[in-house]
Amino acid sequence: MDVRRPTKDFAVSETAPELDSLIYYRMAGKKRKAHATWYRGETTNYHPMRASLAEADAVERYVGHGWLPKVPFIGKDDYVTAFGSCFAAEMTKFLLAKGFRVFGNDRNVKAHVIRSGEGIVNTAALRQQFEWAFQGKAPRSEVWHEKDGRVAEVSEEIEAATRRIFLSTDVFVFTLGLSEVWYDRETGDVLWRAVPKHAFDPDRHAFRVLGAEENRANIAAVYDMIRQHRPDAHIVLTLSPIPLAATFRPVSCMTANSVSKASLRVAIDEVMRANAADEKLHYFPSYEIVTAFLPDALGDDLRHPRPETVDFVMATFERHFLK
Numbered sequence: 500m501d502v503r504r505p506t507k508d509f510a511v512s513e514t515a516p517e518l519d520s521l522i523y524y525r526m527a528g529k530k531r532k533a534h535a536t537w538y539r540g541e542t543t544n545y546h547p548m549r550a551s552l553a554e555a556d557a558v559e560r561y562v563g564h565g566w567l568p569k570v571p572f573i574g575k576d577d578y579v580t581a582f583g584s585c586f587a588a589e590m591t592k593f594l595l596a597k598g599f600r601v602f603g604n605d606r607n608v609k610a611h612v613i614r615s616g617e618g619i620v621n622t623a624a625l626r627q628q629f630e631w632a633f634q635g636k637a638p639r640s641e642v643w644h645e646k647d648g649r650v651a652e653v654s655e656e657i658e659a660a661t662r663r664i665f666l667s668t669d670v671f672v673f674t675l676g677l678s679e680v681w682y683d684r685e686t687g688d689v690l691w692r693a694v695p696k697h698a699f700d701p702d703r704h705a706f707r708v709l710g711a712e713e714n715r716a717n718i719a720a721v722y723d724m725i726r727q728h729r730p731d732a733h734i735v736l737t738l739s740p741i742p743l744a745a746t747f748r749p750v751s752c753m754t755a756n757s758v759s760k761a762s763l764r765v766a767i768d769e770v771m772r773a774n775a776a777d778e779k780l781h782y783f784p785s786y787e788i789v790t791a792f793l794p795d796a797l798g799d800d801l802r803h804p805r806p807e808t809v810d811f812v813m814a815t816f817e818r819h820f821l822k
Contacts (some may be wrong), residue, residue, distance in 0.1 A: 577669035584676030584739035620676030622717035623689035638688040648695035714766035740789035
């Protein structure tokens with residue numbers, strides 16, 4: 500029989516005398532203590548107990564606090580563009596089912612952010628699309644590929660379609676996925692995905708990990724371009740909770756995934772803090788909901804969220820973002 504040993508919960512009796520050396524606070528229905536040696540600041544938020552997560556408003560109090568918008572702002576007349584990891588595809592599917600206007604409903608639109616949006620998962624690839632649309636700057640080498648490995652078309656028609664989408668968008672939702680990338684040694688251009696097997700050239704292609712500062716710079720560049728061309732648009736940044744399927748690093752995939760996600764999470768936070776006065780810039784903590792809040796949130800592959808997990812995340816998004 501697996502008997503779990505008791506752990507600390509910092510609870511004290513309601514009638515116990517209070518000491519000057521301790522701070523007292525309430526959590527999960529109990530009075531608890533913390534050391535008073537150090538100044539705690541004016542906005543201290545304590546980590547929840549296991550029992551706290553059963554509270555009716557737990558996700559708002561312990562995950563969404565400080566991040567969720569004061570009032571929902573996405574209406575059914577707004578155009579939403581969501582792309583990034585396959586988690587963005589879940590967002591698009593959900594919004595369409597609710598009757599919202601989402602670019603991507605028409606798969607005949609010749610724009611990579613619609614047809615291949617779930618493959619644009621790293622910040623360099625995200626930046627490429629905006630620089631192409633707004634600055635006419637395309638990669639100098641073939642680094643954009645369809646899901647089947649074919650080279651994606653780069654044409655003035657697709658560039659113009661991408662620009663029209665961005666200029667018409669009222670709400671951008673970007674789901675960032677990973678920091679591990681392949682790139683072209685000669686140009687430095689980063690690929691959307693891995694290198695197609697038939698096209699791999701060890702003298703041409705190389706692998707690296709985007710650091711937090713590089714991710715920050717890419718996200719900030721996208722933010723600046725949106726603010727230049729769509730100053731009134733809302734921007735929602737999210738981090739995909741789906742781990743790496745594999746790593747090209749000579750270390751375990753689980754540890755490599757921690758680094759990949761941490762690099763992105765730090766970068767997002769840097770951008771959020773640098774633009775704290777922008778009330779139309781948002782972070783939706785889907786990553787934390789799946790990885791830290793919900794128990795047993797992933798399926799048997801330990802990568803993709805269970806259907807009920809997706810339902811919970813989307814219901815949380817609906818409550819706070821959708822009018």
